[in-house]
Amino acid sequence: MDHPTQLRLANQLLDLIDRNGTSLAASCSVNPVSSYTCPEHLGREQARLFRSGPLMVGLSCELSGPGAYLTDDLSGVPIVIIRLPEGGLNAVINVCRHRGARLLEGNGTLARSMTCPYHGWRYDLHGRLKKLVPADGFQGLGCAERDLTRLAVFEQHGLIWVSPSPGRAMEPLALLGGLNQEIAAYRFETFVLYRRLQLHRSFNWKMVIETFLENWHFPFVHRRTVLPNFLPSVSLFEAFDRHGRLIMPRRSILQMRDQPIEQWSLLKHSLIMYWLFPNTLLLWQADHLETWQVYPSQERPDRCTAQVSLYTPHAATSVREREYWDKNLALLIETVDGEDFAISERIQPGLRSGAQECLTFGRHEPALQHFHRQIQLALEEAPVSVG
Ligand code: FES
Ligand SMILES: [Fe+2]
Incomplete structure (x- = not known):
């Protein structure tokens, strides 16, 4: 993300913070519970999302x-x-x-x-x-x-x-669409893989994406881990074709007001998340990149594999650097697997309980609404012929 874009988005975020606001969708939306539990629905997702790609x-x-x-x-x-x-x-x-x-x-x-x-x-x-x-x-x-x-x-x-x-x-220009220049500016081609983990968990794959696309749960779920670092209940969302970008401000963003504007760094003072259709998240975490790639099990809608990778701008060469990145990874796993996924594991059985037909997404959850809308649209598309 180049500096003019960082300034523009930082000003939008500071304005939201001043107004106690956040990005809002036009209305509430719902998503059928069956999309998390139905084997036939999983079959359509496999065919239209995961087998066809990109x-x-x-x-x-x-x-x-x-x-x-x-x-x-x-x-x-x-x-x-x-x-x-x-x-x-x-x-x-x-x-x-x-x-x-x-x-x-x-x-x-x-x-x-x-x-x-x-x-x-x-x-x-x-x-x-x-x-x-x-x-x-x-x-x-x-x-x-x-x-x-x-x-x-x-x-x-x-x-x-x-x-x-x-x-x-594959149509290269369509891969990132409107995010093309923004992603190019990170120069991910120079990054190095530090560590990768695969987590096999007992809930639908979409819940992995969901857990990242809003921060309203931070005060309830992440009180001990990441809440001290983030301002909850405010985020800035923008859709880019099928993809989306969600920015969650760190508390330190308020310090920027005391700095000359040339020194403002949104990259340092926020979590910048890109959801890349259909199953990938890129998380810019102040000084490194974390990616999540999520796949459903082949047979069961209530099983998934989440692959998380931590990439660094340079190879870690000293004990101190490795300790630093290991600490980052430990906090990440403690937060996401220990706190978010623990909730998801308890949601999945409740989906089969008959409690409700749909899950509800509020106006303050625009990234989640966009995610589900794009997945639904892709599943409705006529099958593309292969060969
Ligand atoms: S299956 Fe590969 S050589 Fe026979
Ligand atoms: Fe979370």
């Missing part, structure tokens, strides 16, 4: 040199993304074209090719089959007929996006 799967630093690869299974499609020697990225389905063995595990670096662990078929980094094994066992079959199945992949401003369905094109 999904933000990580940052450029995770594929830093030629041959570096990562695997990702969270969408339900086993994906491999590989850094090509010429610098770009290749994404393929992690399934051998002989008899379907899984090709790669975890992450690492490939020299020039990948060899299937089952019978030794060999593919280059572009996913082109180079060697049939045994060579005389496949008469009439050419290598070109069994290349790995390619997926659309794109890297932009340090963010990597993949479409998990073969044959889907």
Whole structure:
């Protein structure tokens, strides 16, 4: 976020604080309880949101040199993304074209090719089959007929996006839409992954996103953890096409009034959150980036996996730096997993109780309303043909 944008938004926030105001939606809205509990609804979400993508799967630093690869299974499609020697990225389905063995595990670096662990078929980094094994066992079959199945992949401003369905094109300009320039200014392409955790929890995936998109619960849920750092009950929301940006001011924002305007830093004095459709959150946390990627279980609407990653502007090289980032991570887990997710775990059984048909979102929860509206709109869209 550039400085003129920080000043503009800081002034809007200070004005809201002075008026005891907050960003408001035009009216209340509701979301059916069945969207958290119904297996058929989960099936539609899988097809329209998670299988079609594009999904933000990580940052450029995770594929830093030629041959570096990562695997990702969270969408339900086993994906491999590989850094090509010429610098770009290749994404393929992690399934051998002989008899379907899984090709790669975890992450690492490939020299020039990948060899299937089952019978030794060999593919280059572009996913082109180079060697049939045994060579005389496949008469009439050419290598070109069994290349790995390619997926659309794109890297932009340090963010990597993949479409998990073969044959889907990706429109780079549409990925971030109106947030394009703002995200570019962070220079996430220079950031480094410090730590990543996967949390498997017993509630619907949308509740992970929900817990971040309002701060009205801070005085009730986070009294001991983050409430001392944040002004609750005030936030600034703006929708950007399908995405959204929500800013929660730290209490320290009030100090800016005593500083010359050139020194104002919204980045330092607020939590700046970007919800990237459909399942990703980027959280700018004063001096580092935290990302959340949330996926439903394949079968159950009441199970999800939340992947949290902490990225730093530079690699931590000293004990002191590592202690600092470890402390940040510990507070994050204590707050989100220990406090927010504990509430979500108790919400899920109540959704099946018959207490109500809908959950209600107030005017003061515009980010949540936008999130649910965009998900609902995507689910209503006609299915996109693949291939
Ligand atoms: S399944 Fe990969 S070589 Fe046979
Ligand atoms: Fe929270």
